[in-house]
Amino acid sequence: MTTVPAWMPKFAAAGFVVFAVAVLVLAYHGFRGSFTPGVRVTVESGRSGLVLEHGAMVKAHGVHVGSVTAVHHTASGAVVELRLDPDAAAQLPAGVGADIRATTVFGAKYVTLTDPPAPGPVGLAEGTVLQASRVTVETNTVFESLSDVLRAVDPAELNRTLGALSSALRGQGEAFGRALVDTDTVLTRIEPRTETLRRDLAAAEVTADIYAGATDEIVASLDNLAVTGTTLVDRADDLDRVLLASIGMGDAGRRVVEPNSAGIVDVLDLLRPTASLFEEYSPVLPCFLQGADRARQLAEPASGGNGSSMMLKSTILLGVDPYEYPRNLPVVEATGGPRCGPLPIVTPDETPAPYVVADTGANPFEAGSTSPVFVPGSLFELLTGGAG
Numbered sequence: 157m158t159t160v161p162a163w164m165p166k167f168a169a170a171g172f173v174v175f176a177v178a179v180l181v182l183a184y185h186g187f188r189g190s191f192t193p194g195v196r197v198t199v200e201s202g203r204s205g206l207v208l209e210h211g212a213m214v215k216a217h218g219v220h221v222g223s224v225t226a227v228h229h230t231a232s233g234a235v236v237e238l239r240l241d242p243d244a245a246a247q248l249p250a251g252v253g254a255d256i257r258a259t260t261v262f263g264a265k266y267v268t269l270t271d272p273p274a275p276g277p278v279g280l281a282e283g284t285v286l287q288a289s290r291v292t293v294e295t296n297t298v299f300e301s302l303s304d305v306l307r308a309v310d311p312a313e314l315n316r317t318l319g320a321l322s323s324a325l326r327g328q329g330e331a332f333g334r335a336l337v338d339t340d341t342v343l344t345r346i347e348p349r350t351e352t353l354r355r356d357l358a359a360a361e362v363t364a365d366i367y368a369g370a371t372d373e374i375v376a377s378l379d380n381l382a383v384t385g386t387t388l389v390d391r392a393d394d395l396d397r398v399l400l401a402s403i404g405m406g407d408a409g410r411r412v413v414e415p416n417s418a419g420i421v422d423v424l425d426l427l428r429p430t431a432s433l434f435e436e437y438s439p440v441l442p443c444f445l446q447g448a449d450r451a452r453q454l455a456e457p458a459s460g461g462n463g464s465s466m467m468l469k470s471t472i473l474l475g476v477d478p479y480e481y482p483r484n485l486p487v488v489e490a491t492g493g494p495r496c497g498p499l500p501i502v503t504p505d506e507t508p509a510p511y512v513v514a515d516t517g518a519n520p521f522e523a524g525s526t527s528p529v530f531v532p533g534s535l536f537e538l539l540t541g542g543a544g
Contacts, residue, residue, distance in 0.1 A: 194222060194245075195222075195239070195240045195241075195242055196225070196237065196239055196240075196283065197237075197238050197245075197282075197285070197286060198235060198236070198237055198238070198284070198285045198286065199235070199236040199237075199254045199256075199267060199285075199286045199288050200233065200234075200286070200287055201233050201234050201256060201288035202232075202233040202234075202288070208224065208236065208256060208264070208265040208267075209224070209227065209264065210225065210227065211223055212224040212264060213267070214238050214240065214266065214267045214268075214269065215268045216244065216248060216252075216268070216269040221244035221245075221248070221269070222239050222240035222241055222244065222245075223238070223239060224238060224266075224267060225237045225238065236256070236267065236288075238267060240280065245279070246278070246279050246280075247278060248269060248279070248280040249271060249272050249276050249280075250276050250277045250278065250280060250284075251276045252269045252270065252271065252272060252286065253269070253270040253272060253286060253287065253288075254267055254268070254269055254270065254287070254288045254289070255267070255268050255270055255288060255289060269286075436493065436494065437493075437494045438494075439496070440495065440496050443496035443500055444496065444500075446499070446500035447496075447500040447501070447502070449500075450500055450501060479518060484518040485517050486517045487515055487517035489514075489515035490514035490515055490516050491515070492512070492514070497509055497510070497512075
């Protein structure tokens, strides 16, 4: 029988105590974060990714400042709860942002806090809600989306499509390259005009709204055109006869006008000054004719007129000074433009109407008289026909 040394139990007990203390120290350091109070904030994101779990790291400028405590999926995306170290939270900007990133293409994700666009107050408060601006797309998500696409596509149909596309492109590389170069040239020229195109599209939208509002009227007009078209088809023979008659009239007119074209041009050239003068004085013509018609309406009751005739008693009155040769030879020097005076309606206050003296070679009121003047010898000359 072997005898156990007396010191052995004491050594074993001391070793157990050392082991227990080591375990407690490791447990304390391992779970210190779970018992240490921190600043709780929330990150809202359109999605959280596939490998963002409880305990994931939270970093700022590459430094570990906290951890993920929970990930909740909602109808609009995901809500990620974070616990930040109080000292780190006190040094972070109040408007900090958040990104959800991955260590590798297949690795777990972590949350990194990003600086705001503009400097602001420092200190991240309890309960702050952050918005995730970007979530890294993991490779397995891409593979999953690709698998869904491949499951939806018939491999045989895809093979035939790719084969037809390969046959169509075979030997067309140079032409395809030129097409790409031409497309790049066109797009390069269009790019500086994008703002103009945008304005044109906006204007086209307004125009489209106008046409949309006028749809009923446009349809009605098209219906009327349909009726007109039907009428033209039904009266095609009559239309042919009208066109033939028009052609014959045109030929007859050509035979009349063509030999006399030079004379017609000369006549029109000669009429140009007269027509220009009539055009200048055209405002006077309606005024004078209306005034004459007004005078007729006022004179008819006094003269027994019935609208088509008048009954007048005539007598000889003294006239103005007779013309004298060569003092009263006609002169074409009247100027001043069109003038109608008080016509077409002359009120009693405007009578007698003023007389405009123009340079025509004669002035009936040259002597200053505005009424008939007796000229000795004129009556005898009138009665005897100038003999004596």
